[in-house]
Amino acid sequence: MKEQVNPHDHRPAFSVGIIGGGIAGSTIAMRLAELGIHVEIFEEGASLVNGPPICHLHAGGNLYREIPDEQCITLLRQSIDSLKVFPHTVNVRPTVIAVPKHDTGNPNALLPRLEKLQQIYTQLVALDPANRVIGDPEHYFKLYDKKDLQALSSQDIPEQPTHFDDWMIPVAKNLELDKFKFPLVLVQEYGWSVFRLAATANLALETLDTCQINTQSKVTHVAQQTDQRWEIEYQQYDSSHHDHITRRIQVDYLINACGFQTGEIDDMAEQKRHRLVEFKAAYVTQWPDSQGYWPEVIFHGERGTPDGMAQLTPYPGGYFQLHGMTEEITLFKQGLAKSTSNSAQPRLDHGFIKKIKSGWDKKEIEIRSNRAIKHMSRFVPNYKTANVGGKPLFGAQQIPGDDITLRAADVSFAGKRYARTEIVKASSALSAANSIVEQLQSAGLYHAQVNNVAVEQSFPVTRSLSAEEIEQYAVKLAHERGYPEALARTLSIELDD
Template sequence: MVTTRIYMKDKALPHNHRSSLSVGIIGGGIAGSTIALRLAELGINVEIFEEGISLVNGPPICHLHAGGNLYREISDEQCITLLQQSIDSLKVFPHTVNVRPTVIAVPKPDKGDPVNLIPRLSKLQSFYRQSVEQDPTNQVIGHPDGYFKLYEQNDLERLSQQSMPTHPESFDDWMIPVAKNLDLNQFKYPLALVQEYGWSVFRLAATANLALDKLPTCQIHTQSKVTHVSQQTDLGWQIEYQQYDSGCQDYVTHRLEVDYLINACGFQTGLIDDMARQQRSRLVEFKAAYVTQWPDNQGCWPEVIFHGERGTPDGMAQLTPYPDGYFQLHGMTEDITLFKQGLAKSTATSAQPKLADGFIRKIKSGWDNQEIHTRSERAIRHMSRFVPNYKTAVVGGKPLFGAQQIPGDDVTLRAADVSFAGKRYARTEIVKASSALSAANSIVEQLHAEGLFQAQVDGMNIAQAFPVTRSLSVKDIEAYAISLAHQRGYPEALAKTLSYDLKK
């Protein structure tokens, strides 16, 4: 039975920089949590609602898109946007990144030509160099001169004869396991090594949970499902939600009012749009990545991207390394990462695309063990086409999975952050996690524009904007991340820090 309690939420104790503004954020994923951090650090009163038992638990985040080089189909402008967003994100979340480069390889059967990638890489390198010249603190992915390096087949044949380094210190060191394990005759040349790092969803989650818990301006409502929102004239919103009460072992209905509402519900953003009577065209796509362990692995691997045509049997393959011989695999085919009928579109009567019931069951209740093994083994076979020895890898755990929203109708869109509709209402629409900070900054600007928040933030650098978030130690973040991995049923290797000092 659900009982109802109606009340106005008591404000937390004031502090020196507290604003009278209150903001409700529905959704505690990477977007909602980053926005909550940004606003709460400014002294704005934040109420964040999350259905799960902890924050940041959604689609598989594994890659910091510092240039978007995984996606050759997107525009140069999107790549530059992703690079800038990644630089800013690294400055806010320095302990969440796995420091290792990414290799881009084009198989011979693929229609693409790796030479066509070089102008974009040069453009990104130039942008990064200018960014560092303007602000030296932007040098967060190595020296601009080393943003990328190209390798011809004879370079890799030479490297394949060298001993495997235990601690990579140069680009060539990172390429040695690649050179030793790839069938070098299968690829077009050159291969490109790029300074795009990995990103740990578990350490992001740990950072958000730890920092928001320290901020007196933020109230976290986990195990809370928002059931209704309504605008109270032009002055704010009422949020009705059900929260699990362990005392009575039942869900209790609450209501509270906020001055501004942010819809950060990820793939369920359309549900709140419908409640708020805000129509929006969007796509939702269900995806999964697979956790594998490669006992025969030797050396420290970079991430490796094998380009391919999306949705075909030759779809892109992605090999993402973690400590202890664990690798996360993507295969952009309908039998691996993508799913038949896994893409849904909003309608004229609802802003919420309707995924098939089977996908919702996976999100809410988990996967059938047989399907975990079937799809993981397909991912292993797909990877072994390019890395023959990978056939000895085994299933390492359940998939990382979720549904991803894409605003509009372009399934290739990657750089998006936030949109505003109606009065005192914003919706986040990030496709990549690195866009979350951009969304947060845009919301701060909007609050200024609407006259709701007057504190001066122009010229405030990242360190000044996130003092509590940046004060967390790598030790505390990693320990909390490992506990989250255990809680969520994943190997702790996915939460551990992977970091090497990379020289030119």
């Protein structure tokens, strides 16, 4: 291993170091670099945004009946802003929420929240028509009783859905309606492509000359100097010599965006923090017998039990991503770890770290994917003909504090010139970025006036990327990462209801 000091002879007047190139670190890097702030971003992997599975926008958090309304409203606002900044990353299709008879929940209990979210969305669109990014507020959701679905089940599946009822036809034809409570709810929560998010981040930051991307770079030490600047030591892979070179750089502000490894940097920076880390996986399957365009379908269930929630997420070409919130599928025994009084970093079992760093055993992919297929076939009987479609999408998710149900979180500040991102949902990344800009302003480290600028106007370079070049790059990333390109392709059908 070689050692080389990187003095950066032409050091900018103000610089920010971001450790971690996931969705949080990359979004913050884009936000700051678009402002003209010099950013150094460090990522262990070969490209940016390659972490826990992202498939759903959570625009209102309607998957999670256990979270409070305040978190749902926060997720709605964050999702709207995110779609204004990343318009080519969304898969336009609705989400259906179904409550099985064996579940203790009552679908009518969802209605007050849906009505409140519809009211908030209506107000936001009235305030600014640019906020109309998840369909018509007047038709934010629609209810279907058993008679409605029986009538739809006799209709032909359209080539392309144009109304809510069109989306419900495949659902009506494939669900055993006697096994569900009514009504079923269709709501305008869309899909989100992790590969097109990754493509957007990589393309935008490669274009911005105010950002230096350091991939295949592992940060090994951070320390604050007497002048409050931070020194970052990192090992960067040198492909020409098949070796790692140790480099050092100083920055004026440090952002810890390490995802599930955030506690490791907290420990280096001597910053205490209590958090959880949970390992999760979603399974890539292909259903050759599927017909038409499917909405996403959420089958409610009690987390961690054999009846745990099931999630069916559609992609082009008959590919579906599956979640099953049981320990045999998406959740894992001993897959939840807590920080301690001695370390801010929760310690996952070595087996989970091995999966993250080195990948999965082929046999385990087959076993868990087939369990996911079997779990889904409890609700969609014909899904039993589906096959394993690729390796799982997986990763570890950090949650600040000790509330495993927390979904709306973004950033916290500690010490001097130090921030840590703590997003649970990808749509919170932009909120974290904006909070950091406000912190830089209040600390007198950034002086331009940006408070009254519309969020979408803050990303001129990012928003100049075309849908075609983003999808092309996303397909390339899918191939490089060993996933079907269908997961990177756009699923975008306009909803007219």
